[in-house]
Amino acid sequence: MQTIDLSTTPLRELNSSLQAQSENTNQTEWVITNPKGAHAIAVGLDAPIEVTVKGSTGYYCAGMNQQATVKVTGSAGPGVAENMMSGTVIIDGDASQYAGATGQGGLLVIKGNASSRCGISMKGINIVVHGNIGHMSAFMAQSGNLVVLGDAGDALGDSLYEARLFVRGNVKSLGSDCIEKEMRPEHIEILKDLLERAGADAKPEEFKRYGSARKLYNFHVDHAGAY
Amino acid sequence: MEKTPQTLPRNSWTYSPEINAEIRRAADTGIYDIRGGGAKRRVPHFDDLLFLGASISRYPLEGYREKCDTSVTLGTRFAKKPIELKIPITIAGMSFGALSGPAKEALGRGATMAGTSTTTGDGGMTNEERGHSEKLVYQYLPSRYGMNPDDLRRADAIEIVVGQGAKPGGGGMLLGQKITERVAKMRNLPIGIDQRSACRHPDWTGPDDLEIKILEIREITNWEKPIYIKIGGARPYYDTALAVKAGADVVVLDGMQGGTAATQDVFIENVGQPTLACIRPAVKALQDLGMHRKVQLVVSGGIRSGADVAKALALGADAVAIGTAALIALGENDPKWAAEYDALGVTADSYDDWHEGKDPAGITTQNPELMKRLDPVEAARKLRNFLAVMTLECQTIARACGKSHVHNLEPEDLCSLTLEAAAMAGVPLAGTSWIPGQGGF
Numbered sequence: 001m002q003t004i005d006l007s008t009t010p011l012r013e014l015n016s017s018l019q020a021q022s023e024n025t026n027q028t029e030w031v032i033t034n035p036k037g038a039h040a041i042a043v044g045l046d047a048p049i050e051v052t053v054k055g056s057t058g059y060y061c062a063g064m065n066q067q068a069t070v071k072v073t074g075s076a077g078p079g080v081a082e083n084m085m086s087g088t089v090i091i092d093g094d095a096s097q098y099a100g101a102t103g104q105g106g107l108l109v110i111k112g113n114a115s116s117r118c119g120i121s122m123k124g125i126n127i128v129v130h131g132n133i134g135h136m137s138a139f140m141a142q143s144g145n146l147v148v149l150g151d152a153g154d155a156l157g158d159s160l161y162e163a164r165l166f167v168r169g170n171v172k173s174l175g176s177d178c179i180e181k182e183m184r185p186e187h188i189e190i191l192k193d194l195l196e197r198a199g200a201d202a203k204p205e206e207f208k209r210y211g212s213a214r215k216l217y218n219f220h221v222d223h224a225g226a227y
Numbered sequence: 228m229e230k231t232p233q234t235l236p237r238n239s240w241t242y243s244p245e246i247n248a249e250i251r252r253a254a255d256t257g258i259y260d261i262r263g264g265g266a267k268r269r270v271p272h273f274d275d276l277l278f279l280g281a282s283i284s285r286y287p288l289e290g291y292r293e294k295c296d297t298s299v300t301l302g303t304r305f306a307k308k309p310i311e312l313k314i315p316i317t318i319a320g321m322s323f324g325a326l327s328g329p330a331k332e333a334l335g336r337g338a339t340m341a342g343t344s345t346t347t348g349d350g351g352m353t354n355e356e357r358g359h360s361e362k363l364v365y366q367y368l369p370s371r372y373g374m375n376p377d378d379l380r381r382a383d384a385i386e387i388v389v390g391q392g393a394k395p396g397g398g399g400m401l402l403g404q405k406i407t408e409r410v411a412k413m414r415n416l417p418i419g420i421d422q423r424s425a426c427r428h429p430d431w432t433g434p435d436d437l438e439i440k441i442l443e444i445r446e447i448t449n450w451e452k453p454i455y456i457k458i459g460g461a462r463p464y465y466d467t468a469l470a471v472k473a474g475a476d477v478v479v480l481d482g483m484q485g486g487t488a489a490t491q492d493v494f495i496e497n498v499g500q501p502t503l504a505c506i507r508p509a510v511k512a513l514q515d516l517g518m519h520r521k522v523q524l525v526v527s528g529g530i531r532s533g534a535d536v537a538k539a540l541a542l543g544a545d546a547v548a549i550g551t552a553a554l555i556a557l558g559e560n561d562p563k564w565a566a567e568y569d570a571l572g573v574t575a576d577s578y579d580d581w582h583e584g585k586d587p588a589g590i591t592t593q594n595p596e597l598m599k600r601l602d603p604v605e606a607a608r609k610l611r612n613f614l615a616v617m618t619l620e621c622q623t624i625a626r627a628c629g630k631s632h633v634h635n636l637e638p639e640d641l642c643s644l645t646l647e648a649a650a651m652a653g654v655p656l657a658g659t660s661w662i663p664g665q666g667g668f
Binding site: 011012015016019039040043044046058059060063064066078079082083085097098101102104117120121123124139140142143159161162217218219222 | 257258370371374375376379403414415416417419420421423425429430431436439440442443446447448449450
């Protein structure tokens with residue numbers, strides 16, 4: 001196991017070491033201590049390594065992650081796992097704004113709550129939030145799955161494309177063109193798998209599914225009031 | 228019987244035939260006019276400026292005999308690997324999706340032959356483009372279509388697009404007609420639906436966040452690539468200053484004549500400032516921060532000739548970028564397709580419905596049959612020629628002003644034909660020493 005103390009090691013050195021790992025590295029376990037809210041920790045990784053950050057992080061932790069598993073044993077600042085391609089990111093605490101923004105793949109698990117714009121413009125990522133999410137979450141989300149065990153704030157799924165949203169609690173309001181949809185067996189299967197992988201104690205049947213009404217996919221003047 | 232004199236029919240200036248036609252079109256369709264290109268209205272432009280060639284008070288250089296350097300280095304502030312260009316003219320960002328694959332290939336080939344860079348656009352990086360562009364700038368856009376760290380690392384520079392001259396504050400719009408299977412796949416969206424590109428970045432709000440976003444991108448790319456920030460020409464002094472504060476290596480300033488693939492005509496014609504009006508405030512911001520020539524300034528928006536290039540450089544830019552002019556050089560709006568433009572209800576030189584995917588020149592389309600019309604090798608040769616001509620023209624003017632490098636051109640080499648341009652460019656009205664409008668922005 002490699003341990004890097006961010007109070008003595010510069011960020012550039014930390015990220016260089018992590019980014020230098022290859023597919024076949026035998027240095028698979030990394031621990032980062034004293035993050036103290038630093039920005040851009042463990043960004044741009046591209047190897048099947050496991051990185052544990054002991055403490056809370058600033059902006060863009062695990063940004064653009066590929067293959068790696070990054071675990072934060074505190075809370076995460078804005079933009080955690082933004083544009084993630086693959087791999088897994090787990091936040092033991094809460095996450096700030098735009099968690100998983102534009103994520104293209106992989107799994108983001110937030111054990112606490114996520115703030116506004118969670119999953120904004122997501123493009124294939126799977127996000128599981130054990131707590132609640134804030135307003136404008138999944139705005140213009142294109143694909144992937146957002147699972148929320150708690151409640152969702154205002155304007156959930158505004159201008160949604162093909163992403164699927166599953167919420168167990170209450171939704172304060174739905175955004176334009178976002179509607180509740182039928183929960184079919186294939187959705188139960190998707191949820192079951194995601195809940196299991198996220199270590200979430202919930203039954204798929206307890207969730208409601210939300211998705212796009214697809215009325216705004218091609219502009220028409222009769223829809224102008226919806227924007 | 229003597230005929231009674233009649234008044235001649237007279238069109239209203241306010242309700243001209245063009246305005247009336249637009250009112251009828253809007254009433255019929257219920258949607259605003261969407262089109263490509265930049266502002267078509269007459270605004271103060273580089274044409275309003277003239278160079279003061281050397282006589283006694285200045286000493287000219289011999290054309291074709293004395294050296295006049297055109298090289299430029301972009302990204303000298305932080306990047307480990309700045310971009311070295313042979314000419315101060317680059318190709319502006321234009322997306323695959325808006326443009327056909329052969330058009331992107333032609334841009335790459337032509338720019339590489341001329342010793343300059345091309346830029347991706349909304350929609351991601353294609354292998355054709357990377358393969359044919361020796362130097363490729365990768366745009367980091369609010370939509371993040373096709374964004375991935377592999378392409379960030381394959382790029383030679385990264386341009387964070389915050390604004391665009393044709394539509395500062397506006398997002399993009401690629402209508403369903405052009406969403407083929409390949410374009411849809413690159414953008415993670417279904418085939419045939421309108422694709423809205425966001426007007427703001429989803430994961431940062433304001434310059435302080437942008438500074439941290441740049442740190443993240445630098446960390447992902449090992450601090451090698453120059454980071455450009457592209458702003459629309461709206462508040463150039465403050466936006467340039469904030470781009471510098473956020474850590475830009477290069478500021479790309481796009482005036483209102485700058486083109487776009489498709490947006491509302493009302494936006495293109497009514498939002499933003501003319502390119503000419505944007506340059507001096509941006510340069511002033513750099514000078515006030517002690518960063519002029521340290522953070523390079525690339526100006527775009529209606530650059531069409533070597534004279535335009537020379538004037539932009541004289542006002543303080545380090546390089547320019549061309550978009551629409553490059554497309555015309557490739558063959559866009561070529562009169563050889565006149566019959567087909569006629570069938571579309573337009574003329575060669577006025578066609579701008581690029582979003583419909585019916586471009587007879589095969590450049591702004593994804594229609595496989597139309598795309599075949601563009602030979603990327605031949606089109607690249609034309610672009611190379613055009614870039615060479617612009618460079619020669621710029622050198623000719625610079626030599627006449629006594630400059631051994633085009634960057635040595637300065638505002639003192641210029642005068643203005645109009646009060647408006649004199650005030651905007653900060654140069655004297657011709658025949659006077661009067662610079663109107665001085666005293667702040």
